[in-house]
Amino acid sequence: MDSLTQIVLGAAVGEAVLGKKVGNKAILYGAIAGTIPDLDIFASHFTDTVTSLLIHRGFSHSVLFAVLFAPLFGWLVSLYESFKSYKGWSWLFFWVFLTHSILDAHTTWGTQLFWPFDLRLAFKTIFVIDPLYTLPFLVFLILAMSHKRTSKKRRFFNYTGLFISSFYLALTFVLKWNAYTKFENALKNQNIAYQEIDTRPAPLNTILWSANIDTKDAYLLGNYSFFDTQPITFESYRKNHELIGNIIDNEKVKKMVSISEGWYTITQKGDKLFYNDLRFGLLNMAPKSQDFVFQYEIKTDESGNVSFIEQEKTKRDAKTLLADLWLRIKGN
Template sequence: MDSLTQIILGAAVGEAVLGKKVGNKAMLYGAIAGTIPDLDIISSYFTDTVTALDIHRGFTHSIVFSLIFGPLCGWLVSRYERYKDFKGWAWLFFFAFVTHPILDAHTTWGTQLFWPLDERLAFKTIFVIDPLYTLPFLVFLILAMLQHRTSNKRRVYNTTGLIVSSAYLLLTFFLKWMAFTKFESALEEQHITYNQIDTRPSPLTILWSANIETEDAYLLGNYSFFDTQPIAFVSYKKNHELLGDLVKNEKVQRMIAISKGWYTLIEKDDKLLYNDLRFGLLSLEEGSQKFVFQYEIVSDDKGNVQFVEQEKNQRDGKKLLSDLWTRLKGN
């Protein structure tokens, strides 16, 4: 999830653990702890693209990380804060750390919650930015913050925020099931034979997208709960054969594993481009080949391979949000 949402979640968890004892300091330390797991993004400045993708939401988003660094951070804070209870601070950091990846596990990218097991948990039920989750949570957190630390209202507001946000997360599973059944029915009605379906949400979990694998292509489709017309699917050739001997390269194999096999290849302007389908397109215009995550595969005579992410600009992001908003309102 986005940084603001993780800060709010961390602050609410901190309040639930130590708010009655230390007041708003519990929210402050919880908010700080809620951002720490995402520091793994620093790895992108020191490693190649594939390794950075491997690391992202790995160790720092695991139960192991929470078990190690929760007590460590708790001990450090208890050394200089007036409130000296190591156990209380350790629990605050542990729960703020562990709830961060649990929330991220609901997004498309997912997390390696059970690291060192090489398995990424991704429910794909909520978009990385979702105002319906974040804004009510923020309102209740602010209301709690304005109360005295011993006030019953403070606990009620904070607990309500945690319950409302958690209830929304549960609702997204039902919404995902509803969308999945719509895609499944559309494929059956259109007599499309397929191997597997992968669904993911857009903002507000009203608009959903699906990747459908067929024998030699992937079909991409969108469905809004406000739709009145049948779902339309756009076909994208896999073109996996364009890899040639590169398919044997270790880094290429790792990238395919990261993408869970959901990828296409295109040749454009003398470049071989790798498209990760899990996050969709930057434009909803039919036939668009601009994917959210697109990489140029660069290789040399020595067999060294690099994946170079293609640049995106603010205009791309604004165009995508505009397209999603328009499509959300129905076809």
């Protein structure tokens, strides 16, 4: 999830663990702890694109990380805070680290919660930024902070925020199943043979859902809003996997295919090849758009070394996507 959401979650969990004993310091350290696992993004400054993608939400989002580093951070904080409980501070960091990773497991990217095992949990029930999850949570956290640490109202507001956010997260599974069923029925009604369906919420909401459909030679992309009145339509995108040629056996290419869980297409523009990760959809909803959210130019040097260069996104892309989303959420 986005940084603000993880800060709010960390602060609320910190309050639940130690708020009664240390007051707003529990919220402060919980907020700090909520940002620590995401420091893995700095790997992109020291490694190539593929390696940084593998690192992202890997070890720092695992149970092992929480077990190993919570005691370390707990010990450091206990050295200079007046509340000297090493165990108390360790529990705070442990539960913040763990809940951070569990929340991220609900997004499309997912987390390697059980690292070093090669298993990425990605429930794909919530977008990385969802105001309906974050804003009520933030309001109740602020209300909790406005009361003394021994106040029953403080605990009531904090637990209410945790309950509402958790209830909404659970509700997203119901919404996902509903959307999945709609896509499944649409494919059946249109006599479309397919191998797999992959669904996810569209950006910033859980009303509009997107689906990738795996067919023999192409992927079908479709959208469904709970306000739709017309049948679901699908856009076809040829896989073009053959365009990669012999570099399909390259180790970086294999890793990239694994990262995208096989959901990718290859497009050619002039003499350039581009790798499109379909898991995150398009930057706009124009018919036959090739502007994928995550698109990488594939470069091969004279020595046969392969690299992936992520294509930049602009503010104009974001404005176009938001405008398209708003129209599509209201129904087809």
